Amino acid sequence: xxxxxxxxxxxxxxxxxxxxxxxxxxxxxxxxxxxxxxxxxxxxxxxxxxxxxxxxxxxxxxxxxxxxxxxxxxxxxxxxxxxxxxxxxxxxxxxxxxxxxxxxxxxxxxxxxxxxxxxxxxxxxxxxxxxxxxxxxxxxxxxxxxxxxxxxxxxxxxxxxxxxxxxxxxxxxxxxxxxxxxxxxxxxxxxxxxxxxxxxxxxxxxxxxxxxxxxxxxxxxxxxxxxxxxxxxxxxxxxxxxxxxxxxxxxxxxxxxxxxxxxxxxxxxxxxxxxxxxxxxxxxxxxxxxxxxxxxxxxxxxxxxxxxxxxxxxxxxxxxxxxxxxxxxxxxxxxxxxxxxxxxxxxxxxxxxxxxxxxxxxxxxxxxxxxx
Numbered sequence: 001x002x003x004x005x006x007x008x009x010x011x012x013x014x015x016x017x018x019x020x021x022x023x024x025x026x027x028x029x030x031x032x033x034x035x036x037x038x039x040x041x042x043x044x045x046x047x048x049x050x051x052x053x054x055x056x057x058x059x060x061x062x063x064x065x066x067x068x069x070x071x072x073x074x075x076x077x078x079x080x081x082x083x084x085x086x087x088x089x090x091x092x093x094x095x096x097x098x099x100x101x102x103x104x105x106x107x108x109x110x111x112x113x114x115x116x117x118x119x120x121x122x123x124x125x126x127x128x129x130x131x132x133x134x135x136x137x138x139x140x141x142x143x144x145x146x147x148x149x150x151x152x153x154x155x156x157x158x159x160x161x162x163x164x165x166x167x168x169x170x171x172x173x174x175x176x177x178x179x180x181x182x183x184x185x186x187x188x189x190x191x192x193x194x195x196x197x198x199x200x201x202x203x204x205x206x207x208x209x210x211x212x213x214x215x216x217x218x219x220x221x222x223x224x225x226x227x228x229x230x231x232x233x234x235x236x237x238x239x240x241x242x243x244x245x246x247x248x249x250x251x252x253x254x255x256x257x258x259x260x261x262x263x264x265x266x267x268x269x270x271x272x273x274x275x276x277x278x279x280x281x282x283x284x285x286x287x288x289x290x291x292x293x294x295x296x297x298x299x300x301x302x303x304x305x306x307x308x309x310x311x312x313x314x315x316x317x318x319x320x321x322x323x324x325x326x327x328x329x330x331x332x333x334x335x336x337x338x339x340x341x342x343x344x345x346x347x348x349x350x351x352x353x354x355x356x357x358x359x360x361x362x363x364x365x366x367x368x369x370x371x372x
Contacts, residue, residue, distance in 0.1 A: 013295060013329065014250045017257035024264035037263030042147045043252055044225040048215045048232045049140060053098045054246035055208040055236065059201055062090065062102040070106075076116050077184045080123050083107050084174055087127045088134035093212075096135035096142050096321075096330040097248075103127060104337045114187035120341060122181055125353050126174065128334040129322065129360055133170035135330075136318035137163045139219055142330070143251065144300035144317045146219070152310035156220050162311055163318065169367050173360065204239055211235065251297075258298055262305040276306040283312035284319070284368060288361075291320025291327045315368060322361035325350060 008015050056062060066086055073079045083103055091099040107123055135141030139149035139159055149159055197205075211232050218228035236243055266272050279286050283303060290299040300317040304310065321328035325335060331353070339346055 011250050014254045017254045021257040021260040024261045028264040028267045037259045041225045042150045044229040050247035052211045053094050054243045075184050076187045077182045080182045081178050084126050084130045088130040091131040091135035092138045092141050096131040099131045100333045104334050121349050124334050124338050125356050128331050132321040132328050137167040144297045148314050258301040279303050279306040283309050284316035287316030288320040292324045295329050296320045319364045322357045
C-alpha cells in the first residue's frame, strides 16, 4: 500500500489522466477508433529526444559545459547570470526538464562551495522561469510544443517567428531581474572538475550528437518518425543499453491516457459542443487558466481537441507554464531539488516562486495583448 501511495504522490498527473481515460471508456466503449486517438509521431519524437538527452546526461556533457562557463565568474551576480542564461538557451534544445535536472543541482553545489547559500531560492526560481520561458521558442523545448507543432502542420520557421518576440522580451526581463535582485557580492569557486574521457566515451558523445541531429530532422519532417525512432532504439541498445531505462515513460503514458480521454469526449456530441464553445476564440486565456491547475501539457492536449487555432494554444500553454508551482511540471523538478537541501525553507520558496511567476506572467500577457 505504501508503494502505491508513493506512486500516486509522485505521478499524480498520470493517475488523474488514467482515471479520466477509464471513466470516459464507460461512455464510449473501446473500439478500433481508439487507435486513431494516439499521436504516434509526437510520442515517437518525444521518446527519441528523451533517450538522446539521457545519453548526454549520463556522460555529463551539459554539466561540463556549465562548469566551464561558471568558472570564469567571480561574483554571485555573474554566476547567476551564467546559470540563468544556460537554463534559458539550453532548454530550447534539451527541454526545460533536462535543463533544470542538470543545472539546478549544479547551482546548489556551486553556491554552497561559494558560501552563498542565501541565494539558493532566488537563483533557482530565476533558473526555473528561464527554463520555462526559454523552452517556448522551439518545438524541442517542451512536450506541449512538440505535440502542438506536430498537430499544427506549421513550418519550423513559422513556429520560431510566432514565439520569438516572447523569447526576446523574456530574456531581457530575466537579465534585468538578475541585476535588480541579485547582489554583486564576491564568490570564490572551488576548482572545477576535470573530465577525463576515454575514446569510448568520446565516440558515444559523437553518436549522441548524430542522434540529436536525426531527431531534429524528424521534427522538421525531413525523415519519417518511425524510421528515426527505430534508428535511435537500435543504436542506443548497442552502445549504451542502460540509457533506455532513463526516459520518463510515465510522461508517455500520461499522453496516451489524455489522448484516450479527449478522443472519447469528442465522440460525445453534447459535451464536445460545450467544450468547443468554451475554448474557441478564448484559447490563450483558457489554456493559461487551465495550466494553473492541471499543468500546461495536459492543458495543451485537452484544449487541442476543441479548437483549430493551434497557434493561440502554443502561445497560451507556453505562457501558462508561468504561475503556480504545478503550471509546468518542470517547475516541480526545481522545487524537489531545493527541498532536499539542508535547512530548506519550502514555504518561502513557494512564496517567492509564485510572486515572481505571476509578475512574469502578467508582463508576458501584456506583450500578448500588445502584439494583438
